[in-house]
Amino acid sequence: MKTRFARAATSRLALLATLLLSNAASAVPPAPFVSPAQWMSALGQQVLAPRYAELARSAATLAERIEVSCRAPDDATLESARGVWRQTALELRVLSALPLGPALETRILRRLDFWPTRPAQIESSLRGKADGTLPEARIGVTAKGLPALEYLLFDPDRVRLDADPAACAYATWLAREIASELDAIQPAWSAWIDNLNEADAATEAQLLGDGVNILIGGLDTLRQKYLEKPARKPADKSAFDAWRSAQERAHLLAFFNGLRLGLQGADVPNNDEQNNQDLNKHALNDTARLEGKALPGLSAIMRGRGLLELAARLDTQTAAVSAALQALPSSPAADGGAAIARATEALAALQGLLAREAADRLKVAVGFGENDGD
Amino acid sequence: MATDLLRRRLIAALSSGGLLAAYPMLAHAARRAPDANAHALLTCWNDSPTRPASFRAGRLDTPSSALELPARGHDIAWHPAADGSAVVAARRPGSFLVRWHVASGTELARFETDDESRFEGHLAFRPDGRVLYATETDLISGDGRVGVFDALSLKRLDAWPCGGIGPHAVKWMADGRLAVANGGILTLPETGRVKRNLDRMDPSLSFIDPQSGRLLTQHRLPDAFMSVRHIAQTRAGHIAVSLQNEGEVGRPLFALLDGERLRYGEADADLVEHCGGYAGDIAAIDDAFAVSCTRAGVTAMWSSAGLPGPVLPTPKVCAITSFQGRLRATGGGGDIWDVAVNAAASAGGLAATLIKHEQLPVALDNHACSAEFPAS
Numbered sequence: 060m061k062t063r064f065a066r067a068a069t070s071r072l073a074l075l076a077t078l079l080l081s082n083a084a085s086a087v088p089p090a091p092f093v094s095p096a097q098w099m100s101a102l103g104q105q106v107l108a109p110r111y112a113e114l115a116r117s118a119a120t121l122a123e124r125i126e127v128s129c130r131a132p133d134d135a136t137l138e139s140a141r142g143v144w145r146q147t148a149l150e151l152r153v154l155s156a157l158p159l160g161p162a163l164e165t166r167i168l169r170r171l172d173f174w175p176t177r178p179a180q181i182e183s184s185l186r187g188k189a190d191g192t193l194p195e196a197r198i199g200v201t202a203k204g205l206p207a208l209e210y211l212l213f214d215p216d217r218v219r220l221d222a223d224p225a226a227c228a229y230a231t232w233l234a235r236e237i238a239s240e241l242d243a244i245q246p247a248w249s250a251w252i253d254n255l256n257e258a259d260a261a262t263e264a265q266l267l268g269d270g271v272n273i274l275i276g277g278l279d280t281l282r283q284k285y286l287e288k289p290a291r292k293p294a295d296k297s298a299f300d301a302w303r304s305a306q307e308r309a310h311l312l313a314f315f316n317g318l319r320l321g322l323q324g325a326d327v328p329n330n331d332e333q334n335n336q337d338l339n340k341h342a343l344n345d346t347a348r349l350e351g352k353a354l355p356g357l358s359a360i361m362r363g364r365g366l367l368e369l370a371a372r373l374d375t376q377t378a379a380v381s382a383a384l385q386a387l388p389s390s391p392a393a394d395g396g397a398a399i400a401r402a403t404e405a406l407a408a409l410q411g412l413l414a415r416e417a418a419d420r421l422k423v424a425v426g427f428g429e430n431d432g433d
Numbered sequence: 434m435a436t437d438l439l440r441r442r443l444i445a446a447l448s449s450g451g452l453l454a455a456y457p458m459l460a461h462a463a464r465r466a467p468d469a470n471a472h473a474l475l476t477c478w479n480d481s482p483t484r485p486a487s488f489r490a491g492r493l494d495t496p497s498s499a500l501e502l503p504a505r506g507h508d509i510a511w512h513p514a515a516d517g518s519a520v521v522a523a524r525r526p527g528s529f530l531v532r533w534h535v536a537s538g539t540e541l542a543r544f545e546t547d548d549e550s551r552f553e554g555h556l557a558f559r560p561d562g563r564v565l566y567a568t569e570t571d572l573i574s575g576d577g578r579v580g581v582f583d584a585l586s587l588k589r590l591d592a593w594p595c596g597g598i599g600p601h602a603v604k605w606m607a608d609g610r611l612a613v614a615n616g617g618i619l620t621l622p623e624t625g626r627v628k629r630n631l632d633r634m635d636p637s638l639s640f641i642d643p644q645s646g647r648l649l650t651q652h653r654l655p656d657a658f659m660s661v662r663h664i665a666q667t668r669a670g671h672i673a674v675s676l677q678n679e680g681e682v683g684r685p686l687f688a689l690l691d692g693e694r695l696r697y698g699e700a701d702a703d704l705v706e707h708c709g710g711y712a713g714d715i716a717a718i719d720d721a722f723a724v725s726c727t728r729a730g731v732t733a734m735w736s737s738a739g740l741p742g743p744v745l746p747t748p749k750v751c752a753i754t755s756f757q758g759r760l761r762a763t764g765g766g767g768d769i770w771d772v773a774v775n776a777a778a779s780a781g782g783l784a785a786t787l788i789k790h791e792q793l794p795v796a797l798d799n800h801a802c803s804a805e806f807p808a809s
Contacts (some may be wrong), residue, residue, distance in 0.1 A: 091456070131474070158623045161619065163623055163624075166573060166574075166575075169548065169572060170573065173548050173549070174547070174548055175547055175548075176638070197723045199572050200549075201549055255752050268624075268627065269624055269627075272623075272624040272625055273623055273624060274628055275625070276624060276625055352677065424627065425625070426620070426624050426625025426626040426627035427502065427625040427626070428626075429484075429485045429505055429524075430481070430611065432711070433524070433525070433554060433662060433677075433713055433799055
């Protein structure tokens with residue numbers, strides 16, 4: 060209890076200091092101090108725990124729909140299963156941008172989201188499972204997960220799922236495995252959120268470091284893995300995430316929406332809010348966030364520490380990335396890669412802002428530099 | 434654009450002899466003895482020590498044919514087939530291995546990782562040139578591995594556990610074993626190079642059967658906070674490692690394999706302090722070892738018995754290789770140092786003299802080898 064009181068007093072002092080400094084420096088009302096534990100706790104309570112639970116339900120529904128499609132094969136039942144896959148995969152894609160807490164510790168995203176798919180391995184696994192030569196325990200991550208299910212449900216060169224009993228059984232098992240894995244980590248979310256209430260100074264520093272690095276890593280993944288690498292061969296659409304289900308652009312936007320929840324929280328500002336009046340408005344929004352249990356992002360942490368101008372630039376560059384991604388064709392390289400080039404440029408600028416200026420001001424060691432160590 | 438600029442700067446510096454000498458006496462030495470092999474190194478380089486944006490691999494003396502890389506390269510070696518090709522591994526956590534024809538800059542083969550694994554920076558060839566080994570990490574389990582590849586096509590053949598996490602250097606030993614430096618530091622792809630287990634590190638030097646992948650022996654230092662990073666072996670067979678200190682207490686950055694145990698090289702408090710906490714490379718020359726203490730900016734030497742030798746000022750030094758009977762070291766500031774080593778010169782039995790220093794307008798990466806395919 061003493062610790063909690065002491066922490067509350069420290070937070071109040073920090074808030075007071077922020078108030079005084081902000082007033083003196085910019086003559087705008089101060090933003091409330093948001094601790095890294097508050098940031099993570101809000102993300103855990105409002106985004107991660109409920110959305111992982113939702114994802115588990117979607118995966119269970121997917122298993123049911125695949126089973127129905129296999130039992131009563133026709134266009135309607137197959138399309139129903141495909142529709143649930145689309146929804147489930149989009150839910151996963153948002154969450155895959157925020158591998159925090161139990162998601163980081165359990166490596167669950169690595170097991171659910173192996174990509175690019177390895178069709179030959181999936182085929183040999185499903186045949187081996189069907190003829191009993193390959194025990195389930197020996198089927199590796201590289202033949203599992205939602206992308207493997209996308210291959211079985213959508214691949215244009217493969218026999219229809221509902222016409223292949225072995226593939227049907229395998230797909231149903233995969234979907235159940237996913238639901239089961241997701242069910243298993245549900246209790247870890249509440250335990251993680253509870254522990255955040257007890258965070259000491261060292262834990263707070265680690266939470267901030269992990270949070271900032273994970274956002275930088277997410278921007279790096281979006282830029283390099285999902286855009287630059289596939290764009291090297293613009294004519295080959297198979298290098299893009301979710302190409303089989305024609306969800307490439309939707310997946311890119313979903314991933315960025317996940318990042319945006321971490322960067323800005325739930326209250327995304329307008330593009331043009333850059334002057335003092337707008338900074339003032341952000342500060343009020345941040346107060347409302349805390350009082351009304353709204354979702355703060357990294358930008359709220361920055362404002363709470365007096366980094367108003369930097370937070371505004373973060374908002375502006377985030378909006379620029381959003382606009383660039385929105386402008387992508389549904390098949391992202393359909394224009395020869397020009398829109399991808401604009402998006403990667405905007406992403407690189409946002410990543411640079413976070414990795415250099417924000418990390419420096421927040422005293423976070425960045426794990427994605429090109430100029431350190433071996 | 435940055436690439437063109439980088440290439441032009443390097444070509445201009447080489448063609449005009451426009452090299453900056455940091456030490457007047459060395460500049461004088463350089464003027465006295467022009468060296469046709471001044472830049473005869475196979476290495477990687479980039480355009481900036483602080484914000485690199487353009488990355489190359491190739492011979493420093495023929496930069497116009499260098500291979501463009503998507504990110505910093507790290508370990509680099511001539512292919513044992515002696516066909517003019519070499520292989521470069523991405524700096525950890527890395528995504529590529531590339532084999533290319535060095536003189537023409539033509540890419541011959543490439544392996545890129547996916548969500549299953551990532552490279553950890555180093556490679557080694559089986560002497561017959563048919564198999565290549567590269568350190569890597571299983572991204573799902575976090576375990577360290579030795580990836581096994583066809584040395585010509587770079588197609589994956591296998592992956593073996595290497596007995597630890599965070600492997601870095603891998604080296605073929607004279608007795609036909611494969612040595613792996615298990616750094617013992619856990620990093621995750623989600624958080625990049627952030628070290629996540631400094632309170633429970635388990636570094637080691639492992640030896641693996643290169644035919645079966647079986648772990649043969651494993652050797653540890655008394656301090657778990659000393660990360661084992663790089664490996665060297667003298668012609669007489671002595672094996673040593675260079676280290677990275679993740680603790681609060683100073684320790685030598687050099688250790689010898691002494692029977693079954695790793696033991697630190699001898700170093701008094703001054704030497705420990707002088708070398709700092711991070712060694713970037715190690716090389717054997719004659720019966721001695723040289724360790725590049727990158728952050729401290731010195732190159733320190735030990736005899737194969739573990740006795741301390743000379744310490745040379747070499748700011749930002751990292752790559753060290755033996756070259757025409759000398760040590761040649763390079764640094765992130767573009768420096769190239771040539772060092773003459775005499776193993777029987779003085780009472781201490783080991784002497785080294787800095788005989789040449791030059792500086793190129795690029796940031797040289799961490800490892801290098803002779804520009805010519807080494808004669809056996």
